[in-house]
Amino acid sequence: MLLSGERIDQLYADGIQIIQSKEVFSFSLDAVLLANFPNLPKSGKIVDLCAGNGAVGLFASQKTKAKIIQVELQSRLADMGKRSITLNKLENQVEMLELDLKEAATVIKPDSVDLVLCNPPYFKELPTSIKNPNPYLAIARHEIHTSLEEVITVSAKLLKTNGRLAMVHRPDRFLDILHAMEQAKIAPKRIRFVYPKEGREANTLLIEGIKHGKKDGFKVLPPLFTYDEDNNYSAEMKAMLYGN
Numbered sequence: 001m002l003l004s005g006e007r008i009d010q011l012y013a014d015g016i017q018i019i020q021s022k023e024v025f026s027f028s029l030d031a032v033l034l035a036n037f038p039n040l041p042k043s044g045k046i047v048d049l050c051a052g053n054g055a056v057g058l059f060a061s062q063k064t065k066a067k068i069i070q071v072e073l074q075s076r077l078a079d080m081g082k083r084s085i086t087l088n089k090l091e092n093q094v095e096m097l098e099l100d101l102k103e104a105a106t107v108i109k110p111d112s113v114d115l116v117l118c119n120p121p122y123f124k125e126l127p128t129s130i131k132n133p134n135p136y137l138a139i140a141r142h143e144i145h146t147s148l149e150e151v152i153t154v155s156a157k158l159l160k161t162n163g164r165l166a167m168v169h170r171p172d173r174f175l176d177i178l179h180a181m182e183q184a185k186i187a188p189k190r191i192r193f194v195y196p197k198e199g200r201e202a203n204t205l206l207i208e209g210i211k212h213g214k215k216d217g218f219k220v221l222p223p224l225f226t227y228d229e230d231n232n233y234s235a236e237m238k239a240m241l242y243g244n
Helices: 029-036 055-061 075-087 101-107 135-141 148-158 171-183 235-242
Strands: 006-011 016-021 045-049 067-072 094-098 113-118 159-169 186-195 204-211
Touching (some): 016 055, 016 075, 029 159, 029 204, 029 235, 045 055, 045 101, 055 067, 055 094, 055 113, 067 075, 113 148, 148 171, 148 186, 159 171, 159 186, 171 186, 171 204
Parallel strands (some): 045 113, 067 094, 113 159
Antiparallel strands (some): 006 016, 159 204, 186 204
């Protein structure tokens, strides 16, 4: 089950075990935040784009009976994700496709998906970008193989009318996200800013939009703080990680 250099980590709140390696991109709090942000459909179809080693879809699987299809470009991460699906005995619910998301709509039927989840690369690919020398980390963090616009365009193609896209991203890309959503006819509906602790600037943004949704009814949710004043996880964050 485990290859050289791999380990099994656990998200206690959901009872999920994940195969990880320090040589490639491991899941972070962002995956936990994203899996807990949208109201998951009880059934139907969820697609997890830029799935990495499958963390977001695996965490979400414990909160829904929906079929979850994960899409990951990098072979090594997709393979780890497939083995984690088997490890958790979720083969009947979760599937990992090793696929460039540009091709997603050739394998997943367009206009058929209830919810797209995505934890995409955050940083624009610029000639001046300083990238991690580890190619797995560089691809996970920088828009080398895809872009924000492409992620949102592909999501819109997959989603049925009134289907939803939920993303975790960085606050400094907020305006780019709104613009790309508007171009793809996805109406932003809910956002939540995540702060390291009180008194600090937000470092994470959660956003959800509806395909062909109305423009009214936009909500800014209460802030979420990762740590309290004593540098312990906040009660809400602790519940996401360890359960109540």
